[in-house]
Amino acid sequence: MNSIKNRITFSMLLLIVLLLFCSSTGSYLISKNILINQYSNKMSISSEKYSEIVNGWLDKETIKFKDIVDNMYDNNIIDDNNKLTGYFKQKLKANPNISDLYMGFTNKTHIDGSGWIPPADFDPTKRDWYKNALSKNGVVYVPYYDLVTKKMVVSISTTVSKDGVLLGVVSEDIKMDSITNVIEKAKPIENSYGYLIDDRNNVLVHPYKDLKPEKDKLKSLYDFKGGKYKTITEKNGQIINMDDYDGINKYFSASKINASNWTVGFAVPKSEFTKDLHSLIVLNLIILIICIAAAIIFSRYIAIIISRPIDNIRYVISQIGKLNFNYNTDKLDSVINNQDELADIACDIQSLSKTLTSVVQTIKNSSYDILEYSNSILHALNESSTSIEEVSKTAGEMASDSVLQTVEANKGNEKLNDLSAEINNITSNANKFKQHFSNVKSINDTGILKIKSLNLKLNDNNKTVFEATRSINDLAEKSKSIVKIVDEIKSVSDQTNLLALNAAIEAARAGEAGKGFSVVAGEVRLLSEETKQSVSNISKVVNEIREEIEMVLKNVECVSKTNTEVNESMKKSNESFDIMKKSMDEMILTIDALVEKINEVDADKNSVVKSIENISFISQKSSEGSQELAASVEEQNNSIENINVSMQKLNGISEKLDDIVSKFKLSDNNKHIAT
Incomplete structure (x- = not known):
């Protein structure tokens, strides 16, 4: 523990x-x-x-x-x-x-x-x-x-x-x-x-x-x-x-x-x-062992001093829990004499014990008188209840047949009303369904018009792409012509360079007389080199332009192919929308026929409901008299039975109360003998 x-x-x-x-x-x-x-x-x-x-x-x-x-x-x-x-x-x-x-x-x-x-x-x-x-x-x-x-x-x-x-x-x-x-x-x-x-x-x-x-x-x-x-x-x-x-x-x-x-x-x-x-470690271990032993003895002594008053209080509380108020008060008095917090608790327990003893004694004296009075009232109620039960039985038999007829008529009326409500719901849902299909048909028609418009725009886009492709092809052919012209200029430049070189050689042979011509030949050759370099740059740019033209041509061909595929898809979508339009038209016609049939059933239902209501009114009038009589007798019988049940419960409570009170063990000076 x-x-x-x-x-x-x-x-x-x-x-x-x-x-x-x-x-x-x-x-x-x-x-x-x-x-x-x-x-x-x-x-x-x-x-x-x-x-x-x-x-x-x-x-x-x-x-x-x-x-x-x-x-x-x-x-x-x-x-x-x-x-x-x-x-x-x-x-x-x-x-x-x-x-x-x-x-x-x-x-x-x-x-x-x-x-x-x-x-x-x-x-x-x-x-x-x-x-x-x-x-x-x-x-x-x-x-x-x-x-x-x-x-x-x-x-x-x-x-x-x-x-x-x-x-x-x-x-x-x-x-x-x-x-x-x-x-x-x-x-x-x-x-x-x-x-x-x-x-x-x-x-x-x-x-x-x-x-x-x-x-x-x-x-x-x-x-x-x-x-x-x-x-x-x-x-x-x-x-x-x-x-x-x-x-x-x-x-x-x-x-x-x-x-x-x-x-x-x-x-x-x-x-x-x-x-x-x-x-030093050994010495510390020895000191630790000695201190632990001393601590166990000292703490045990302190624990006993502290726990003894608690044990006494616990003893008193356990006796009160067993309904025994005739316990040894010396233990509680010894705790009170300590004059500490536990003494205050002991005083409260002592005061509670006295209060509970007084209350239990009072309850015990009163429970005997309640038990006698409840027994006499219960006997009288049992005799009255027997007489009222016989009258209630006869009145109940008279009213049961009328009530049964009225209930059956009401059930039939309720079933017809439920059927009428369901028919109305079906009619309302059918109309809503028809309205939804009309809306869907309208949206479908709008979609068909949009697809046709989009198809026309895609055809225009195809024509534009075709014209762009043809223009790009023309541009590519013209770029080829530029390449030929550049090649011819390069050829002329090479020939000019060769002629300038030959002129320089001839001028050198001419000696002093050819110096002027040699200078002109040198300038021509320098101009030829620059022309060759320029032609090389032009050729490089033309080649880059041709590569860009080819790339654009490929992209345009991809766009043309994509437009063609989109046109095919648009045609198939248009066909699907046409099929949906035909199916919706047929569905709307079917819903109109169904609503017409439901309206005919609703008209016949109203005449049947009116007949059932008349039958139910007559049955209800015939059973009112017998029901009032049976209700009055039943109400009186219920009141007597409620009183009888209440008195039986009161009698049981009195007996239980007497049993509970008898379990309390009171001291001799608090006992009371009922006469």
């Missing part, structure tokens, strides 16, 4: 659960944000820390390298290959962290402190360390994977000049074991790993095998996984969240190394950021 107690308990429990859920969710999100910020700061600090370590290591090695270069200048051996070779060997022995010390000259020669002899086609100017040093004109760092030691090495290089003239590039290879080991072992947060990327996005340190060097070639971070990791180097100092090579979602942080513009950073699984939140 969905009781108030259950609803109150459920509502309070739901409210508490929602509040606890919102509180727990808020604390979880705040704690999560705090932890992520703490770990993010820790990652950023670690990245900056190891960036400073690498930067310090490079600075220290760079200082040593610059000391070597400065000694080369101080000892004035920068252009003495033999002394340089000995000097390089000495430095290699003094510093085991240097794997090689060498120099490439602009003349493509190369000296090496390790004793390595380059092949004949070796060109140091093509090497990365040489080209980078020239491009930056300072100290550069070029890392690579040494196939001999199987370890990472970085080349520190710089240019060497004398008297402002570039001699070459000196470079030393430094083992990176100390740095790579530090980064590989660095784990600022559990399950994290470090990585090192050079300024060309080549991977120097990374735990994933597919990013390890392939022979002496370093792997580019931009070529791995479609370049998804390039944001690591682009967004320096920011925390980036993405899925790593192993499919685990991780946070990445990175910092730039000032000396070399390399990037050092760390990757930490996202789960490490949130694992400390598990204990």
